[in-house]
Amino acid sequence: MSPSLTEVQEEWQSLELEYQKLQETHKKYLQKLDEISKLQSSCSSSIARHRKRLKEVSRQVNKCTKGSSVDDAKTLADIKEKVKTQENAFSEMDAFLPKKNGLYLNLVLGNVNVTLLSKQSKFAYKDEYEKFKLYLTVILLLFSVICFFFVSYRSMDAIFNFLLVWYYCTLTIRESILITNGSRIKGWWVFHHYISAFLSGVMLTWPDGILYQTFRNQFLAYSFYQNFVQCLQYYYQSGCLYRLRALGERHNMDLTVEGFQSWMWKGLTFLLPFLFFGHFWQLFNSLSLFRMAQLPDCKEWQVRMCGLCFLILFMGNFFTTLAVVRHKMKSRNQKRKSM
């Protein structure tokens, strides 16, 4: 039985009351938004001003320290300490204030603000980024298996390469957002995504032919191995990072990467040989391509370009990883010396 008009009218009255309340809340909300945006600009400008003054004072303190008495020297050293503390505090504060996007994000997204304004949302975003990497790596793994063992069409390869280009471009976007939000990702690990995107793009344009078919299987096998190792890495790195974060030894916004980082000595050393093997495979790809470029029937520019890309990837990866190993050896030697 349909409700009577009086019932409907009563419901209507109660809805109207709720609606009034909603309008009030929304007005208050818009007001607070306004206040917040004013606070944001005042905080940002006072921090910038203060930073400038801190620099000045540091310079003055350094000048005064030369030839000061012991007591004065202590006071000055004290000031220097406090300056450092203030600067660290400002970096923390900055993480919650909106900042202008870098060139890359500006080109792609425009001036939408990508700063996440609470610790939980930053962490959730980072978590999501890592899940994204893991899922896409598994998909790429399956795709390379299909292309290698089952289907052998240039169009399937093209789709695989497009997926790679899209994957690396999306990673670069997300990583730029993470860096804006306080993640500390070392230069090479970001740059090598741009190179990988470029490499996949060039592979995409390589027309089907004898040379392409010669290289294809090697490339697919390499992709398969690469994605397999990346899966391993992300899986074990997340676990390790989680443990280290709980022990308070790493920053919340540290990420899993495709390389070896200093904190990985605690339990992930077994990954190193896998990584080095991957790097040398890149060198092997590069040399194969350079050898192919010397053949008389090689007319495709893609061969040399891909060879160059693989070489850059090899050198960047290898030397960055080597630097981490050397650093560890040095600190171990120092420990031994001090004992």
Add this chain to the structure above:
Amino acid sequence: MLFSPNDLSECLREWDDLEKDYEQIQDTHRLYKQKLEEVSKLQNSCSSAIARQRKRLGELTLSLKGCKKTPLTSTLSPKEIESIAEMEESIKDKTNVFFEMEAFLPRKNGLYLTLVLGNINVTLLNKQAKFAYKDEYEKFKLVLTVILFMFSFTCRFLFSYRVLDALFNFLLVWYYCTLTIRESILISNGSRIKGWWVFHHYVSTFLSGVMLTWPDGALYQMFRNQFLSYNLYQSFVQFLQYYYQSGCLYRLRALGERHTMDLTVEGFQSWMWRGLTFLLPFLFFGHFWQLYNSMTLFRMFQLPECKEWQVLMCGCSYMVLFMGNLFTTLRVVYQKYMNNEDKSKPM
């Protein structure tokens, strides 16, 4: 160099000042974080209140419908009919108000934005920021259209390398992908862009991607010049459009006749009858060029030497573009024609 005691005392004085300043900054920042939390609570309460209201309004609408189909006992008095009509009017108004309110509340990203950006909130929280973002999007389109124009000119008349063509196609793919990302953000922020104009960017991305993979050969060389000339014309018309549309939109917005978040698009929209009718022939010519491209490609596909799948795929894409563009534009013309008919009837 000897330092004077004055240097040191000055230094210490500046430092004291700085410490006081620092305390102030910390206080302001603490206040700011507090307000952030309050705002986020308000956001949640607003969002849930709106959701609740919407549900109850939905139920109420059903009840009203039930009331109108009068029960067997009595018919409704004129006063009751009036009050039902009032309530229905009010419900419609409220729905619009909710739409406006939601433009300032954070909302979950659609599938596309979630895939590309993750769960970052892309809602710009005040009117000026939204408008500035829209403005920037339109400048971006204008600048990129000019660059694409020059690039296609270079490829068509100056240099003829497959590499340069590949770069051009990559630029096209990147341009259309970026447009789709920015448009998704604009839609999250309250812009009303009709389905086809967004979807046709996805088709264009796909088309440029397929062109990218087309290997150099006799068939590619056959189609290349037609493709580049078409792009040249397309960039030129788009440039005309954006330039004149922005001006027109600006004028209409000042007159209060269009919404601030309305955008320039690559087609003809209802508001363009006021002063932009001259664009129509250019647009139709572009659409028919798409049809011509599509026919050319289908004819090439029939040739015995055609081994590339790209030919058929590009042909289909151009066909889809042509049909979507033509029918969407025709609908606008048809609607105008119907409006004119209605206007002329009572006279």
